[in-house]
Each structure stands twice: as structure tokens, then as C-alpha cells.
Amino acid sequence: AQTVTQSQPEMSVQEAETVTLSCTYDTSESDYYLFWYKQPPSRQMILVIRQEAYKQQNATENRFSVNFQKAAKSFSLKISDSQLGDAAMYFCAYRSAAPGSQGNLIFGKGTKLSVKP
């Protein structure tokens, strides 16, 4: 069974600075998708960025980028120029792409990010 681990329960960053959130996963599959979701106090899970395992190039969405290390099974999220609105819970998630797989998201426990003004 696949597992996702986020080793940092809480992180803090100064406004305008850069922070990196860690995520590792365990799988025997070669084809899968990885996601970072943000959950602010409003509770809605918001997709931040998505990475397809077969793509070597790291995904980037504006101030958000990932460092995808497939061999190491690592998928960290870098937030540049942090803003107060980035404060939230961040969840790393895995989704199998194997034929016949369930296809549901498997989440890590989350990292609570605080942004200091």
C-alpha cells in the first residue's frame, strides 16, 4: 500500500521569504501523480500544484514550485515570496495511475504553515 509522509507538522516563514515543505512517499508503482493541496481556515481544499511522475521537469505555478526526486520518492513544495494569504494547512497527496487502481487520493498528515508579517 502507498503511504505519504509529511515530517514537518508545523512550519513558519517571514513574509516575502521562501519556505520549503517536505513530503516523501512510498510506492512500488512507476506511474502516479503527486499533488499539493492547501486548506485554509475556510476548510476548502485548494489544488496548489500537480506533478506527473513520468515527467522529469519539476512543476511550477507562479510562486509555487516543486522539487520532485523520483528515485528518492521525495516531493517538496517551495513557496517563494511568501504572503500572509499562504498561511494554511498544506497536504501532500499521491494518486496511482496504474491500470485498475482505485485512483483515490492518499494524503499525508499535513503541515501547518504560519506566515509572520
Added chain:
Amino acid sequence: KAGVTQTPRYLIKTRGQQVTLSCSPISGHRSVSWYQQTPGQGLQFLFEYFSETQRNKGNFPGRFSGRQFSNSRSEMNVSTLELGDSALYLCASSLLPLRVYGYTFGSGTRLTVV
């Protein structure tokens, strides 16, 4: 374009009762998934529906059930509520149950069982 709508936002029920939660997906989305979020267990997959058929089911007891209607709206039902069922229940919709798409989540229903 309206997002994923979940009703009600908050719910308080007594142990032993049953509850029904509703989810209206984004217009045009045909796949709906349900997740349970608790402080202890985190986010856990309940089930996924596509075209009124349950495609996948997580590891939850039979007290948890769901269905999807022809307009893609989905409901989940929990019978004989237990204190441990207190959680945030999140619904997510996707255009199709294809792995390449990310899900769009609703704001959830906070269920408290007393």
C-alpha cells in the same frame, strides 16, 4: 462557475441517529468522491461515484453509504452514528475519474456526534 457545494455546513447529531450529507459537484463534473477528515486519522477516502455507479470504496464499515443521482449530485449516509464519526466530510468533484485531473473540493460538512 459555481464550485462544489456541500450542505449543510454544520451538523450536530446524537449517537445512534443517522445522517445524510449532500454534495453538488461543479456543473459538468460527473465524478464525485468523499473523504473523511479527522485530527487523528487525517484524510481518508470513503468512496467515489461516476455516472451513478460506485467505482471505488475505502475501508469504512457498512454504516457508511452513498449514492449519486442522474444530475451527478451525490449524497452520503451514515447510519447508527458513533462518537468517532465526528469529522469534517469533504466532497470532491472531477470532470471524469481520470487520474490526470486534480479534484475540486467543497468546503465540507462538519459533523459532530454527541
